[in-house]
Amino acid sequence: MKLVIISDNHGDTYYMEEIRSIYEKEVTGWIHCGDSELLEDNPLWQHYKTVAGNMDIADGFKLEQIVEFDGKKCLIAHGHRHAVRRSFADLKKRAIEEGCRFVFYGHTHIARVDVEDGIFFVNPGSIMQPRDRAMGTYIVMDMDTETQTVSFNYFDRNHNPVEELSETFKMTD
Numbered sequence: 001m002k003l004v005i006i007s008d009n010h011g012d013t014y015y016m017e018e019i020r021s022i023y024e025k026e027v028t029g030w031i032h033c034g035d036s037e038l039l040e041d042n043p044l045w046q047h048y049k050t051v052a053g054n055m056d057i058a059d060g061f062k063l064e065q066i067v068e069f070d071g072k073k074c075l076i077a078h079g080h081r082h083a084v085r086r087s088f089a090d091l092k093k094r095a096i097e098e099g100c101r102f103v104f105y106g107h108t109h110i111a112r113v114d115v116e117d118g119i120f121f122v123n124p125g126s127i128m129q130p131r132d133r134a135m136g137t138y139i140v141m142d143m144d145t146e147t148q149t150v151s152f153n154y155f156d157r158n159h160n161p162v163e164e165l166s167e168t169f170k171m172t173d
């Protein structure tokens with residue numbers, strides 16, 4: 001099972017459309033972690049599931065969404081209302097309450113994956129305004145339920161792999 005995870009495009013639609021056309025045939029889930037600055041009726045939301053970011057003016061986006069892929073529940077939240085700059089404590093509390101193994105968040109514009117207490121905290125970075133690198137990034141997440149492994153494969157916005165950010169984990173129950 002493969003998911004695309006993208007965040008913080010801040011008004012740009014070009015890369016969301018391009019990524020969709022590249023992975024359309026192999027990806028089953030499309031996650032957007034907020035600060036799109038797009039309106040609710042944008043056709044991109046037919047595919048991508050999004051949440052409200054601090055820069056979103058559209059009323060229709062929720063602060064959190066929970067999605068399930070291959071039996072694994074995932075919490076999507078931008079993170080600004082969960083104090084994500086301070087710690088993962090608020091997101092972790094919500095993930096445990098909802099039985100989520102994965103948390104996808106944005107807001108910091110810093111591409112990184114952290115694991116705490118078996119919960120994955122996954123930030124794809126900002127596709128348009130990266131704070132820690134020259135070029136925006138996104139993730140193709142690949143989960144293999146047979147081998148119980150999950151890979152977070154980062155790509156820059158020219159779709160070249162970013163090896164130093166990408167990681168594979170064994171999922172333990």
Ligand SMILES: [Mn+2]
Pocket residue numbers: 008035053055107109
């Ligand atoms: Mn942002």
